[in-house]
Amino acid sequence: MSETQRFRSILEHAAKLIFQNGFEATSMQQIAEASGLTKAGLYHHVKTKESILVAINHYGLDLFEEKVLNPVANIEDPVERLREAMRRNVMLVTEDSSKEVTIILHEHQTLHGEVQRELNARKKKYVTFLESAFREAIERGQIRPIDPTIATFSFLGTVLWTYKWFRPDGKLDTQSLTAGMIDLFFAGLLPR
Amino acid sequence: MSETQRFRSILEHAAKLIFQNGFEATSMQQIAEASGLTKAGLYHHVKTKESILVAINHYGLDLFEEKVLNPVANIEDPVERLREAMRRNVMLVTEDSSKEVTIILHEHQTLHGEVQRELNARKKKYVTFLESAFREAIERGQIRPIDPTIATFSFLGTVLWTYKWFRPDGKLDTQSLTAGMIDLFFAGLLPR
Helix, strand or coil, X not given: CCHHHHHHHHHHHHHHHHHHHCCCCCCHHHHHHHCCCCHHHHHHHCCCHHHHXXXXXXXXXXXXXXXXXXXXXXXXXXXXXXXXXXXHHHHHHHCCCCHHHHHXXXXXXXXXXXXXXXXHHHHHHHHHHHHHHHHHHHHCXXXXXXXXXXXXXXXXXXXXXXXXXXXXCXXXXXXXXXXXXXXXXXXXXXXX | CCHHHHXXXXXXXXXXXXXXXXXXXXXXXXXXXXXXXXXXXXXXXXXXXXXXXXXXXXXXXXXXXXXHHHHHCCCCCHHHHHHHHHHHHHHHHHCCCCHHHHHHHXXXXXXXXXXHHHHHHXXXXXXXXXXXXXXXXXXXXXXXXXXXXXXXXXXXXXXXXXXXXXXXXXXXXXXXXXXXXXXXXXXXXXXX
């Protein structure tokens, strides 16, 4: 296991504990045990509980950039770029392995100040990416002239709310879910 | 102020404190002070911090039923019923007064057991209501034959994610937001 993989594994274990028991109730000792490390071993990677929380958030954004944003950034057709972003993002948030990382990224509220501003700036990049793609698609006449900001947040809500209700063992599989969501959302954008 | 109004005011103050400081870090004393009550006065209304949390969740669902579900339940046309539900629900979650109640309703994770099952059953009613309306609209040929479950969760994501990003002092007003979201979502359902 590389250093990066080991660190990510610590963050995934920590995210599960924080999600289950709350941030206050989770101790460094518990995080070490869950990760199969001694407390000294854990401190080699990370010094404070707050810095683990910050690292979980950045890990969630790293995963998002690796699996969603970077692979679609160079797709020339803006509608194709948006469709592929939706497909990849639904896949990411319905993946069981990083579920708690995703929840903490979107719901944890104890971080403030500079740390929170940095995270918000990274999240904002996705909003700007989506707005630009909608704008480009409108200019090219591929979609009708909707408000790019409203389209962006409808897109994000449709995609991100999924982690709140989707169960991999339910009656819908991710393939059908993704195809259905893309069909519904992009049909609303068609020129009349 | 009626007893109900007084109780709701306590719940709104408690929700703000719990949202700001976390559930563990919030004391009954702080909730009493924020509500302008003595501790004895607060205990007249509610006995434990956990029961306040439960009451905040039920209050969030009461507000939702009063302002969204009940007023639209008897609209005969299923598409009109869905449009009006979307309009009213966006208005509710963008209202500043009950913002923290909404966030706790959708994000707080410490409740379990029977209490959580009751809350889930109340939330489930809305899912069933939406699925039935989509199904009815398909049967009547008003919308194309999409998957009612995917449509339901796309609807919910679009609407509920709003509380995470919408700012009343931002460049979008609630009227334009609601109109834009309804236009985008329902255009995707039109028969081809």
